[in-house]
Amino acid sequence: MVDMSVKIGNVIFKNPVLTASGTFGYGDEISSLIDINLLGGIVTKSITYNPRKGNPPPRIAETTAGMLNSIGLANIGVKRFLDEKIRLYESFDARVIVSVAGETIKEYCKVVECIEKKDNIDGYEINISCPNTDRGGIYFGIDKKMSGNLVTELKKLTARLLIVKLTPNVTSISEIAEAVEDAGADCVSLVNSFIGMAVDVKTRKPKIKKIIGGLTGPCIKPLALAKVHEVYSKVKIPVIGIGGIVTGDDALEFLMAGASAVEVGTASFFNPYAPIKIVEEIKSYLEENNMKKVSEVVGIIIVS
Amino acid sequence: MVDMSVKIGNVIFKNPVLTASGTFGYGDEISSLIDINLLGGIVTKSITYNPRKGNPPPRIAETTAGMLNSIGLANIGVKRFLDEKIRLYESFDARVIVSVAGETIKEYCKVVECIEKKDNIDGYEINISCPNTDRGGIYFGIDKKMSGNLVTELKKLTARLLIVKLTPNVTSISEIAEAVEDAGADCVSLVNSFIGMAVDVKTRKPKIKKIIGGLTGPCIKPLALAKVHEVYSKVKIPVIGIGGIVTGDDALEFLMAGASAVEVGTASFFNPYAPIKIVEEIKSYLEENNMKKVSEVVGIIIVS
Amino acid sequence: MVLYDKKGEIRYLNKLTDDIYHLGIKCPEISKRCHPGQFVMIRVSENYDPLLRRPFSILRTISEEGIIEIIFKVVGKGTKILSEKRRGDVLDVLGPLGRGFNFSDRSKNYILIGGGIGFPPLFFMIDFLKNEKKDIIFYYGAKRKEEIFFKMELQKICAKLVLTTEDGSSGEKGLISDVFSKDLDAGILESDSEVFSCGPNPMLKVISSICERCDLKLQVSLENMMACGTGLCQGCAVKIKNSKDDFEYKLVCKDGPVFDSNIILWEG
Amino acid sequence: MVLYDKKGEIRYLNKLTDDIYHLGIKCPEISKRCHPGQFVMIRVSENYDPLLRRPFSILRTISEEGIIEIIFKVVGKGTKILSEKRRGDVLDVLGPLGRGFNFSDRSKNYILIGGGIGFPPLFFMIDFLKNEKKDIIFYYGAKRKEEIFFKMELQKICAKLVLTTEDGSSGEKGLISDVFSKDLDAGILESDSEVFSCGPNPMLKVISSICERCDLKLQVSLENMMACGTGLCQGCAVKIKNSKDDFEYKLVCKDGPVFDSNIILWEG
Numbered sequence A, B: 001m002v003d004m005s006v007k008i009g010n011v012i013f014k015n016p017v018l019t020a021s022g023t024f025g026y027g028d029e030i031s032s033l034i035d036i037n038l039l040g041g042i043v044t045k046s047i048t049y050n051p052r053k054g055n056p057p058p059r060i061a062e063t064t065a066g067m068l069n070s071i072g073l074a075n076i077g078v079k080r081f082l083d084e085k086i087r088l089y090e091s092f093d094a095r096v097i098v099s100v101a102g103e104t105i106k107e108y109c110k111v112v113e114c115i116e117k118k119d120n121i122d123g124y125e126i127n128i129s130c131p132n133t134d135r136g137g138i139y140f141g142i143d144k145k146m147s148g149n150l151v152t153e154l155k156k157l158t159a160r161l162l163i164v165k166l167t168p169n170v171t172s173i174s175e176i177a178e179a180v181e182d183a184g185a186d187c188v189s190l191v192n193s194f195i196g197m198a199v200d201v202k203t204r205k206p207k208i209k210k211i212i213g214g215l216t217g218p219c220i221k222p223l224a225l226a227k228v229h230e231v232y233s234k235v236k237i238p239v240i241g242i243g244g245i246v247t248g249d250d251a252l253e254f255l256m257a258g259a260s261a262v263e264v265g266t267a268s269f270f271n272p273y274a275p276i277k278i279v280e281e282i283k284s285y286l287e288e289n290n291m292k293k294v295s296e297v298v299g300i301i302i303v304s
Numbered sequence C, D: 001m002v003l004y005d006k007k008g009e010i011r012y013l014n015k016l017t018d019d020i021y022h023l024g025i026k027c028p029e030i031s032k033r034c035h036p037g038q039f040v041m042i043r044v045s046e047n048y049d050p051l052l053r054r055p056f057s058i059l060r061t062i063s064e065e066g067i068i069e070i071i072f073k074v075v076g077k078g079t080k081i082l083s084e085k086r087r088g089d090v091l092d093v094l095g096p097l098g099r100g101f102n103f104s105d106r107s108k109n110y111i112l113i114g115g116g117i118g119f120p121p122l123f124f125m126i127d128f129l130k131n132e133k134k135d136i137i138f139y140y141g142a143k144r145k146e147e148i149f150f151k152m153e154l155q156k157i158c159a160k161l162v163l164t165t166e167d168g169s170s171g172e173k174g175l176i177s178d179v180f181s182k183d184l185d186a187g188i189l190e191s192d193s194e195v196f197s198c199g200p201n202p203m204l205k206v207i208s209s210i211c212e213r214c215d216l217k218l219q220v221s222l223e224n225m226m227a228c229g230t231g232l233c234q235g236c237a238v239k240i241k242n243s244k245d246d247f248e249y250k251l252v253c254k255d256g257p258v259f260d261s262n263i264i265l266w267e268g
Ligand SMILES: Cc1cc2nc3c(=O)[nH]c(=O)nc-3n(C[C@H](O)[C@H](O)[C@H](O)COP(=O)(O)OP(=O)(O)OC[C@H]3O[C@@H](n4cnc5c(N)ncnc54)[C@H](O)[C@@H]3O)c2cc1C
Pocket: A062, C039, C050, C054, C055, C056, C057, C058, C070, C071, C072, C073, C074, C075, C076, C077, C078, C079, C080, C117, C120, C222, C223, C224, C225, C226, C257
């Protein structure tokens, strides 16, 4: 039997596969289709203090082997989240990580403070990297000092697992990773979406109402992998790999490049079974290669 | 008749389609297959002062809708370039832009000085953005001061068209664009390749010997387009759009987002006719839309 | 909501015109549970280009044989690939998705207005209601004669079938919305009718303002760009009037694709 | 060098084993101008996944009919897509590419060594030389009996055909390189022979050291990852010994794929 579990901070995930924030709703949308308890965990849609309507449509566009989105952090706000969603998680066997977003340090803190009062939550993923809001998040993610300060403040409020989600739209992602590590983050997850754009040449309009959006899906996998490898070689805390993962082999690439776990995003849109299938495929790989623990593949790429 | 010509700096290109550096050799590789004179111009492989062998194989890997390369600026050096290649260009009707690379300001200057002595060259594209050398190029491209200084020095040596090719692997590409504009660049071209990586899970080796390589091809088009649009809105000099262009519609997206011309790279590998077909397709679009000049589409996206 | 993601085998794929196809897929679980107005998301390729599934309205189900049918038009690369499939090929089919038409107000007369390739959900509706002995008036607009499908079936089931084509090759020449509007003004239509419409969004907007003017209840089926079809991505948002001066976004895939038209904030 | 990028129609696509196919494409321009050892780059999909063309050695040309043939093995997504094509489908074919075998030293005896799916260029070579009355000794190694193709033709043309299979289902059980080495040591082979070999790179490396040991001239056909096949991308570099202690890179697609093995700096 292969031991698929991974420990990140103080949380044990039964396997290294999570769903990525904003791509799996609050966890109840397709529960009739897939058994969430087969996953290591879910990361919720990013929660802000006040509800957010999100951006005007069109919000999404397909691109070659990927898609652009400009959802704009549409969410029900922390109050409704606690009232309506959190009880779902009582019956969950998978770990639940709440993604937290905000425009100011204070807003992030308020969201975390509210959620701290409730059980059934295993940790936070701090989204300092959403490219789709006019203010907020992304500005932390490109500034190492602000990112560090935010983490310092949040650490005062919670003993739960604190993951910081990084943006790839920077010259040096490992600089930001080091800053949040120094400030006490337990883990970094990467990448959030890349800034992209598409134009409909017939109408001459950008395909996304807000002109730019976040690029995700298989097209970004090589970029995400390079960032994960870079960060892995610079920080000591665990890294969660995200970006274009659809198959077990994709996930293994990230694990081999140094990720302790992975999150699956866009793949769930076109293949709802993808996250579960990835768990199975990683397991098969380990079995075929006579490995006992999934942690054995972390960072094992052979460099000569 | 549609006027397809574009003027950039002091050079008139008969149409806005060029081949991208490093993807079309020195212009003689497939001249039996396509008529180069149907193109606006070619940009040569990047030339350094001394010949460079390039990086050890494997140098390329296919990724989803793209490829990684780590050629490492393999080239014959400026001396052999002048001896062996430059006479080819005598018979060219297309414009010839020489891509110049180096590790120090001095090296870039030496290459330009050598080429200045010869005719048949219409301008330079200064490659400050190659991700595949251990030193040099890329370091200019991420530092606005060094990039500016380099351009200042080069401007002293030549009155020919001076294009600066930017890397997308930075937090703010428009900052670098503004710096080289201020230093006297006539034009910026973007993007060079994105840093990426891929792992062969069977062998556990990176698919590229040097671990990371440059990602190009259709997968990067949305990213490149966003960068072009950003730079176009910040600088006054013309912008050349590069990244994932395969069809006339792709090229039109870039023109509409603000590019005055485009360069076609990876597409030539899987479709040698792509650059010529793009010229035809742009022309058809203009005709169908009753436009007289290609410049009419530059920057016309409708933003509401 | 029960949902299935199944491998469905293509049982038939018939070319109806140059670019319109009729597809039958064996999908017993989905076939059994469809309501008119619902749709499926079909993955046309195992590769990642195109990446996303494509949404198609259900035209009809043959539940004894476990088949669902769609009609689709080739407009881009996804539908092109679909049109090149063969009998026996297997497709990933996710469904049934969305909320279909609401027939709870059975006191009303039903007027159906279909434009072009927006016709399938209405056909399903007629098929669904065929044993109800309801008088259905069907307005059917197409580009040309060849793009009017199932005319015989429609004539058999509907109390009245009004056809228009843009080129005048069948029925009246012109737009179906114009004819509908004229008929309303001429008083030919019962005023306690409920209208159901599918077609391109601009047409729906026109129908919507006609119905508003004449105080008719209208349900429309919207077609937005979709990534997931299941509410995961929040990509298919449509602006909906709120109680106050405010608005909110609803999801076409989950809260729709059928909406009461009077709550939609039409744009564009 | 003359080069063509043509739409080639599939004339036949026969399944030889579970995963090996024999493909005939109508490509008159290319068919007329091929030399053994040359290859073509085939685009298997109009979409961008997979993106790049795939290189395949020419098995044979039927120039009267303007056909080129290849044999390919399904190893990944590109070859999978190719295997699902049908008669009448059209493929982009770029060729003829590369430099093939050099037969200028006709004084020598020819020994051909083919491993697995590396066999096509050697078959072309035999076909090409069949009127020359040359005594050719053919060493042919495969996984199993079913993967030995054209045995009858080979027996007819070659002076000697030595077969090995990994599972012993035909010919000797074992690796073809071992048998070749044994035969050399036993002195069965003429010492003024020239050897030509195709197959997986590790096999070529072994053959190379055997030939070096016995002072035999060897030409090998290399298979590197390729993006363009035409010298544009510089991706297919192979390390070549230089006059001095130095080395240089040559391009498999343009300078090869056939090289004199004694100039190659074998690695890995
Ligand atoms: C709920 C719903 C039900 C539908 N039912 C049917 C149906 O029964 N029959 C049918 O033929 N079509 C139907 N459509 C439309 C169908 O999904 C699109 O035509 C298809 O996705 C286009 O895919 P493509 O890859 O061929 O085109 P693409 O290459 O993706 O795009 C080609 C063109 O079509 C436009 N387009 C793409 N997707 C959509 C979309 N979802 N809505 C509107 N325009 C789009 C693009 O903007 C572009 O201009 C439905 C759409 C929705 C949302």
